[in-house]
Each structure stands twice: as structure tokens, then as C-alpha cells.
Amino acid sequence: GEKQLDPDIFTGRVDHSLTTNQKVFYSFNSTYVPRFRVDNPLPDPLTSGIIQVISSKMHRVGYDTIIRPNLLNSLILGVNRFRNPVDPVTAERGWPARLGLTGVTGDRFPVLSYGDGYVGAASGGITDNKDDVYMAKNTVNWTRGRSNWKFGGEYRWNHLHNRQLTNTQGALTFSNLATSNPASPAGTGNSFASMLLGEVASGNIRFPQNA
Numbered sequence: 001g002e003k004q005l006d007p008d009i010f011t012g013r014v015d016h017s018l019t020t021n022q023k024v025f026y027s028f029n030s031t032y033v034p035r036f037r038v039d040n041p042l043p044d045p046l047t048s049g050i051i052q053v054i055s056s057k058m059h060r061v062g063y064d065t066i067i068r069p070n071l072l073n074s075l076i077l078g079v080n081r082f083r084n085p086v087d088p089v090t091a092e093r094g095w096p097a098r099l100g101l102t103g104v105t106g107d108r109f110p111v112l113s114y115g116d117g118y119v120g121a122a123s124g125g126i127t128d129n130k131d132d133v134y135m136a137k138n139t140v141n142w143t144r145g146r147s148n149w150k151f152g153g154e155y156r157w158n159h160l161h162n163r164q165l166t167n168t169q170g171a172l173t174f175s176n177l178a179t180s181n182p183a184s185p186a187g188t189g190n191s192f193a194s195m196l197l198g199e200v201a202s203g204n205i206r207f208p209q210n211a
Contacts, residue, residue, distance in 0.1 A: 003049075004036035021066040029058040038089065039123070045090040045109040046121035056082045070143040074152075080133040088123045096169055105207060106168030113173045114191040126165035133158050167206040175201040 013027040031054070038049040060078045067073055088108045096104035104110075112121035139152030178199030180189025194201070 002035070002037050004034055007031065007033040023064045025060075025062045027058075027060045027062075029056075031056045036089070040119050042119065042121060045093070045095060046112070047089060048120065048123040049089045050123065050125065051087045051089055051091060052085065054082075054084050056080070072141040074139045074141070076135075076137045078133075078135045078137075080131075080135075082131040083129070085128040087126055090122060091126075101170065104168070104170055104205065106165060106170070108169040110169050111167065111171040112195065113171065114195065115175050116191045118192055124167040124169065124171055126168065128163040128165070130161040131158070132161075163208065165206075165208050167204065168208055170203060170205040172200050173202045174199065177201065 008031070010030040011028065013025060015023065015025045017023050033052075033054040035052040035054070036049070037052075038047055040048045042048070058078070058080050060076060062077075063075045065073045090109035092107055093109075094107045095109040096102075096107065099110070101110065106126070108124075108126070109122040111124040114120065133156055135154065135156045137152065137154040139150060142149040142151070174191045174195040176189030176191050176194065177185060178189065178194035178197060178201070180186075191201075
């Protein structure tokens with residue numbers, strides 16, 4: 001279950017009048033959401049769960065100009081930054097080296113899967129997603145008689161950087177076959193006993209990719 005989910009939000013804004021016809025503002029919004037979730041009751045490092053820290057920052061700068069009493073121009077420039085990294089609870093502890101595993105790029109505890117209804121150990125979901133948005137917006141308000149006209153446009157440039165690191169620490173699967181009766185393997189043997197003997201049925205590893 002959730003062990004930690006504690007969001008913090010900070011906001012601020014400053015307005016300043018340059019002249020009677022010119023005004024500027026700056027606003028800032030920051031969100032920070034640390035999260036720690038455990039998905040099974042096994043002890044560390046066998047437990048399965050995630051460490052996640054969602055963060056975002058939003059900056060805005062605005063410049064308003066009264067061109068004429070009935071004509072107002074508003075310019076807004078902004079930057080949005082969002083990040084959502086997800087890591088297993090065994091992150092950054094160098095487990096492959098401690099276990100004697102070579103050729104492994106990740107540093108988390110390897111994912112262990114069993115048959116026979118046993119709960120799997122550790123977790124392999126690792127991602128780091130970033131989203132940057134740059135924007136510019138300009139509007140013109142024109143009042144003429146009883147009519148109010150508004151014109152404008154907005155441009156946004158979005159940059160996504162998704163890093164997929166799932167199973168870079170390796171995943172091992174154990175079956176009952178290594179400890180089963182060779183003459184009658186069906187219904188005999190035990191996957192956990194196979195793990196205690198170091199008999200791996202299959203394994204896989206993923207190398208980092210950028211998207």
C-alpha cells in the first residue's frame with residue numbers, strides 16, 4: 001500500500017506598472033509529489049513497490065500595453081516543465097554487483113518470478129519521463145462603440161523525452177522442473193526450491209533506450 005504520498009504546491013505572482021500604459025507580471029507554480037508504495041509484504045530487497053517523485057514547474061511572463069484607450073495588447077511568454085520518474089524501491093544500491101551479476105546495466109535488485117503460486121520478488125518497472133513546453137501568446141482587445149473585438153494567436157513547442165529502463169537489472173524465472181521427478185515431472189518439484197539451488201528456468205535483460 002501507499003507508505004508516502006505527500007504533495008507540495010508553491011505559487012507566486014508579482015505585478016509591476018512600468019508606466020500608466022504599461023504593466024508586466026511574473027508568475028510561478030511548482031508542484032512536488034513524492035510517493036512511496038509497497039506492493040507485497042516481503043522484506044527488503046525482495047519487496048515489490050515503487051519510488052516516484054512527480055514534479056512540475058510553470059513560469060509565465062506577461063506584458064500589457066494600452067495602445068489607445070480602446071486598444072489593449074497582451075503578450076505572454078511561458079515555460080512548463082513536467083517530470084515523472086518511477087523506480088523500484090531497491091534503486092541505487094548496486095545490487096547486481098553485490099550479487100555477482102556481470103554485464104548488467106541497472107543497479108536494482110533483479111526481478112524474481114516463480115511458479116506454484118508464489119509471490120514474485122522485486123519489481124522492474126523503471127521509467128523517467130520528461131515533458132517541456134515553451135509557449136508564446138499574444139492577444140489584442142479592441143473596443144469600438146458597443147462592440148468588443150478580440151484577436152490573437154498562440155504558439156506552443158512541446159518536447160518529450162521518455163527514458164525506458166524497465167528490467168535493466170535483469171529478470172529471472174524459476175520453475176518446478178529443476179527439482180521435479182525426471183520420470184514424472186508433472187505435479188512434482190517446486191519453483192522456490194529450484195531458486196534455492198540456483199536453477200534458473202529463463203532470464204532476460206533489457207538495455208536502456210531513449211524515446
